[in-house]
Amino acid sequence: MNGDASFRWRQSYRERTPVAELAPYVSCVWVQEVAPDSPPYVFQAVPNGSVEVVCVLGELPFVIGVQLGLTREILAPGTVMVGVRFRPGAAAPVLRTSAGDMVDLTVGCDDLWRGSALRVGELLAGAASAQEAAGLLEAEVLSRVRAATDPDPLVRSAVGMLVFDPANAVRTLTAELHISDSQLRRRFLTAVGCPPEVLHRTLRFWGFLALAQSGPQRRRSLTALAGSSGYADQAHLTRESVAITGVTPSDLLAGIERNCGDNHNHAPTYQPLLRSRALRSTR
Structure with a gap:
């Protein structure tokens, strides 16, 4: 989906299914990595109808609301990003806000989770691998699913x-x-x-x-x-x-x-x- 020659980039994107308890709420857990010696990677995302909790390792986690159009982002060399993608309609009770209030927006987790973004960001930054960081973010979402009401x-x-x-x-x-x-x-x-x-x-x-x-x-x-x-x-x-x-x-x-x-x-x-x-x- 990007215009430049692929041999310039060393990057990967991998999804896996969530743990069984999360399956009714979450469609996948994912990891995206850009190699340290790769040029910046031009990433374009097709709208997927979902809300996602995302963290670039070393930064604070955030929530991406439903996107209505193509989005384009430049990922710096060495970027490691993990995410949890909700099934359409499942995020609102977990995030305790209307999905309609987050359309085409990126919202810091502190705005939704009452000051926990720093704790979660530090936890993920200390993970031994990208896969471990993704699992830690998944566990954080699972803890909030357990405390949430059921989706509509x-x-x-x-x-x-x-x-x-x-x-x-x-x-x-x-x-x-x-x-x-x-x-x-x-x-x-x-x-x-x-x-x-x-x-x-x-x-x-x-x-x-x-x-x-x-x-x-x-x-x-x-x-x-x-x-x-x-x-x-x-x-x-x-x-x-x-x-x-x-x-x-x-x-x-x-x-x-x-x-x-x-x-x-x-x-x-x-x-x-x-x-x-x-x-x-x-x-």
Whole structure:
């Protein structure tokens, strides 16, 4: 997704699944590292519909609210960053704030966790490895999940429907959940940070990315990938890709292959999307 030649950078991004107790709330725990002898790494993030707790080791942790557009950041050589990504709709009770109040914002953990950011930052900075630091951040989130109320069950059901049916779910949500459009929208803005149609659009695009980068799917045409991902046709996919990332699907995938390759692992994010599409294709 970056414009410069990949051989210039030495960097990696790895996800893993959370501990079992966190699985209903958290989709993945991740580590991003830029080698000390690498040039600054130009990192571009596609909106994922999620709230994340993040810490650059040596600094204070912070929360990234739901992002509605592509974000671009330059990571300095030697940067080690760890994060915990919530499932859509699961963060609000844990962070004790509306997800709608954090849209497109980065908020210091002290603003949400009453002065604990320094303690957590120092704890992570003293970790023996990036993986250990990620585990410590995961444990901090787990302690707060245990003290939190449950996420909105209706929103959780709606999110599951959006994952399972990327083509038609938005049109059927209110009927299947027995709720009005305005009530559903209000509860989504509080729990997720964006309306159902925005999350649906985001999940559908991530489903395309998952399919495009999974095994033999890499050899499929954009037309076939568009159909399997819930788009009306390739032109629809192209319009969405340009709107979300600024480039066409072919340019996006070429950039991912060039700049990420085997150094990036998105399996915990991709697998639920791939499973849902496999199940849908057998119905």
